[in-house]
Amino acid sequence: MSAGPPSPNEDRKAQLFALAGELRPELHRYCARLMGSVIDGEDVVQDTLVRAFAALQDLEETPLLRPWLFRIAHNRTLDLLRSRAVRMAEPIDAASDIADSPKPDPVEMLMHQEAVKTAVSRFVELPILQRSVVILKDVLDESLMEIAALLDLTVDAVKGHLARGRARLREINAQADPLPDARPASAAVARYVALFNQRNWDGLRALLADDVKLIQSSYPLRVGSADVGSFFTIYAKSDGVRLAPAWLEGREVVAVFEDRADPKPSYMMWLEWHDGRISFIRDYRYVRYAVADAELALAPDAKPAGDGAAH
Known part of the structure; x- marks a missing residue:
């Protein structure tokens, strides 16, 4: 006797499980920089997946899983940062000279390289929205529209956060001291x-x-x-x-x-x-x-x- 086709909920869980395995490194790159710690970032990723599997069974319709996971991770990170009394970003003006391009732009490629090479711990010095936008755009290569949808912002607001975040990150990197030497083992x-x-x-x-x-x-x-x-x-x-x-x-x-x-x-x-x-x-x-x-x-x-x- 056959067991029959899987239920919609079982099918959604299987989809989420498969996607989670593929998406974990990308989620970690985002969460680690938001938290300023690769260790804390992995804790957020793990918590995100646990919460996603728990919430999935209560949803009537299957969400677009990738942006849904990123939103859960983003919101969970904000909760943790708020608990540390991290100040939210101030209002910003639009930066109209920033745009998505189908062709690699030399300036955009330079911004990407600088962000990827920046020490994870330095991102925490950016206000949270600037931090999120810079990571999503310059580390994960998301489009302006995708970032706006994830963070519930207008595209112009995303551009403004990106311009300010990039400028501030350059200042941070220019002023940063070399990483301290490791101490002897306990x-x-x-x-x-x-x-x-x-x-x-x-x-x-x-x-x-x-x-x-x-x-x-x-x-x-x-x-x-x-x-x-x-x-x-x-x-x-x-x-x-x-x-x-x-x-x-x-x-x-x-x-x-x-x-x-x-x-x-x-x-x-x-x-x-x-x-x-x-x-x-x-x-x-x-x-x-x-x-x-x-x-x-x-x-x-x-x-x-x-x-x-x-x-």
């Missing part, structure tokens, strides 16, 4: 890295708190030392993986290298500690796009290709 992270590179899985499991939690993208949350301890079994099958202590956005993280010859890490982990034991692990193995925009600096003398303790 004793806790150095020990974690050393045990991992020595393949001492029992030693790593001994560092886990009883109620430790593990998050890996959209995979189910793991809770408890027994369940999270099996996480290391996966890495036990990968001889080439090496770790190194690193710093990102003022937070101590762990850089993960899958290729010893590659100077750039493949992805990262982020650990939290309580009373000397690991209480939380965020593994970015399945969301590697987060590292692409990360201003990640290895701790001094970190040697990911080695097999001993970090220095």
Whole structure:
């Protein structure tokens, strides 16, 4: 007996699931720059997808999924920024000399290159609407009309925000200090890295708190030392993986290298500690796009290709 055709709601969920996998890197590029943090940006992406799947079942008609997801992400980011008392942008005048063009414009290409190369953390210095418009236009290459629809603005208002945001971003980049040097690794992270590179899985499991939690993208949350301890079994099958202590956005993280010859890490982990034991692990193995925009600096003398303790 056949199960019959899928219900409209099941079909919409399947469409959203497929699109979410394709759109996550783009959503992250947007949210990370809005938040000024690749770590916080990924949290917003994850929250956006959870909210989208929850809301989808209550909709009578299927929305255009791409702009709908971006609007959820945008609104969720605004909620978080408002909670931090970030000031909204002031009213702006139109910039009539900005227009979409079917042919690549040298000035527009220059703006795109500058925005893409700008450190993620610097975008947070722009007022929120200028920030949104610059990211959507110069990083994600959205059209003026698409941006206006997403942000509920007129096209002239989008042009004005874009002109001011670009000018301000140039000032920020011109005045920006070089990224600070990474600090030495903490004793806790150095020990974690050393045990991992020595393949001492029992030693790593001994560092886990009883109620430790593990998050890996959209995979189910793991809770408890027994369940999270099996996480290391996966890495036990990968001889080439090496770790190194690193710093990102003022937070101590762990850089993960899958290729010893590659100077750039493949992805990262982020650990939290309580009373000397690991209480939380965020593994970015399945969301590697987060590292692409990360201003990640290895701790001094970190040697990911080695097999001993970090220095």
